[in-house]
Amino acid sequence: MSTTAIRIEDVNKIYKASDGREVQALTHIDLNVKKSEFISIIGPSGCGKSTLLRILANLDTPSSGSITWEKSADNIGFVFQDATLLPWKTVYQNAKFPLEVKKIETKENMENLDKLLELAGLKGFEKAYPRELSGGMRQRVAIVRALSYNPDVLLMDEPFGALDALTRDKMGIELLRIWTETKKTILFVTHSISEAAFLSDRVIVMSPRPGKIDEIIDINLPHPRTVEMKETIEFVNYVKKLREVLG
Numbered sequence: 001m002s003t004t005a006i007r008i009e010d011v012n013k014i015y016k017a018s019d020g021r022e023v024q025a026l027t028h029i030d031l032n033v034k035k036s037e038f039i040s041i042i043g044p045s046g047c048g049k050s051t052l053l054r055i056l057a058n059l060d061t062p063s064s065g066s067i068t069w070e071k072s073a074d075n076i077g078f079v080f081q082d083a084t085l086l087p088w089k090t091v092y093q094n095a096k097f098p099l100e101v102k103k104i105e106t107k108e109n110m111e112n113l114d115k116l117l118e119l120a121g122l123k124g125f126e127k128a129y130p131r132e133l134s135g136g137m138r139q140r141v142a143i144v145r146a147l148s149y150n151p152d153v154l155l156m157d158e159p160f161g162a163l164d165a166l167t168r169d170k171m172g173i174e175l176l177r178i179w180t181e182t183k184k185t186i187l188f189v190t191h192s193i194s195e196a197a198f199l200s201d202r203v204i205v206m207s208p209r210p211g212k213i214d215e216i217i218d219i220n221l222p223h224p225r226t227v228e229m230k231e232t233i234e235f236v237n238y239v240k241k242l243r244e245v246l247g
Contacts, residue, residue, distance in 0.1 A: 003034070003035045003070060004032055004033065004034060004035065004070055005033050005034060005035040005036075005037070005069070005070050005071075005152065005153060005185040006031075006032075006033040006056070006067065006068070006069055006070070006153065006185070007031075007032055007033075007067070007068040008029055008030060008031040008032075008033070008056075008065070008066075008067050009030055009065055009066045009067075009068070010028055010029070010030060010064070010065040010066070011026060011028075011029040011030075011052075011055065011062045011064070011065030011066070011067065012024070012026055012027055012028065012029070012062060012063050012064045012065055013025040013026040013048065013051055013055065013060070013062055013063050014063045023209075024209070024210035025048040025051045025209060025210060025211060026048040026051055026052060026055075026062075026210060026211045026212070027210040027211065027212045028212055029052065029065065029211075029212065029213060030213070031204065031213065031216075033153075033185060033187065034185075035070065035185055036183045036184065036185055037185055037186075037201050037202065038176075038179055038186045038188065038199060038200050038201050039186065039187050039188065039200060039201065039202050039203070039204060040187075040188045040189070040190055040195070040196035040199055040200040040202075040203045040204070041053075041187065041188070041189045041190075041196075041203075041204045041206065042189075042190060042191065042192075042193060042196045042203060042204070042205055042206070042242065042246070043205060043206030043207065043208075043211065043214075043246070044206075044208050044246070045191075046208070046209050047206045047207060047208055047209055047211040048206065048209065048210070048211030049157075049189045049206060049211070050157050050158075050189060051211070052211070053078075053155050053157050053187065053189055055067070056076070056153075056155055056187065057076055057078050057155050058073060058074070058076070059078075069152075070152070071152045072152070075149075075150075075151050075152045075153070076151050076152070076153050076154075076155060077146030077147055077149075077151035077153070077154040077155065077184075078146060078154075078155045078156075078157070079139075079142050079143055079146050079154065079155070079156040079157070079159045080142070080157055080159065081157060081158040081159060081161045081162060082162065083130070083135075083138035083139050083141060083142040084142065085130040085138055085141055085142065085145075086130075087129065087130050087131060088129075089129075089130075090126060090127050090128060090129055091117075091122055091125050091126050091127070091128050091129075091130075091133070091141050092117070092126035092127065094130070094141055094145055095113060095116070095117060095122075095141055095144045095145050095148055096110070096113055096148060097145060098145060098146075098148050098149050099113070099148055099149060102149060104149060109148070109149065109150070112148070112150065113144070113148050116144045116147055116148065116178075117144055119177070119178055119181055120140040120141075120143060120144050120174065120178060121140065121174065122137070122140055122141065122144065125137065134167070135162060135163050135164075135167060136163055136167040136170060136171050139159055139160065139163070139171060140171075140174065142159070143159070143175070143178065147178070147182060147184070151184070152184075152185065153184070153185045153186075153187070154184045154185070154186045154187075155186075155187050156186060156187070156188045156189065157189045158189050158190055158191065159171075159188075160172070160190075160195070161190070161191065168192075168195070169227055172195060172198055172199055173225075173226075173227065175199065176199060176223075176224065176225055177224075180223065180224065188200070193239055193242045193243060193246070194230065194239055196242065197219055197221075197235060197238040197239050197242060198221075198225060198229070198230060198235070199225075200219050201218070201219060202216055202217065202218055202219065203216070203217045203219060203242060204216055205217065205242060205245045205246060214245060215245045217238070217241060217242060217245070219238055221234060221235065221238070
């Protein structure tokens with residue numbers, strides 16, 4: 001049985017609105033995330049998906065409840081919807097930037113960075129600048145950057161949301177390939193039901209605000225996953241089930 005990477009217990013989040021009202025974004029979130037598991041989180045806009053990720057990334061704090069980590073809560077990678085690359089730095093310089101900031105440019109980490117760039121299909125583009133890359137390639141750089149310091153958990157907030165459908169499919173395959181190689185624990189926020197079903201071991205379906213977990217759906221599709229798999233009755237049934245839960 002897989003060990004637990006993150007245990008989220010009765011997490012609630014209340015914001016103060018500009019008019020002084022209290023707005024509950026999350027209510028009674030309970031979730032056990034297993035090590036090396038790929039979990040997608042879906043739900044209507046404003047249901048607290050990104051808020052939950054921000055809390056896990058220490059970019060926000062819960063109003064109540066607790067989060068227990070198998071290892072350090074500081075060793076987290078975060079990939080945003082926009083790649084947020086530094087335009088004056090090359091692919092290689094952007095990818096290794098966290099290693100510079102953390103002052104951990106060890107031989108082992110630099111060798112690992114080279115492996116990640118190759119794994120992400122970026123070999124030969126190390127000297128290119130962000131303006132010279134497609135949207136999908138910029139997101140690959142962002143993923144490599146987030147993995148460069150070997151985080152235990154990778155948090156991804158709609159990282160493919162701005163991509164066209166074809167590029168999005170390709171990036172999904174690339175992400176699964178990287179996940180298979182690195183064995184990272186991934187929590188992935190998306191608005192796409194199909195994307196969630198295709199990528200995940202489990203899909204968390206959240207309710208409208210205040211966001212709570214309505215249901216957790218296990219996705220028992222074989223690996224490696226291929227685009228052709230989306231045409232199978234098993235995949236179609238998972239998508240149908242998720243739509244039904246979302247209402």
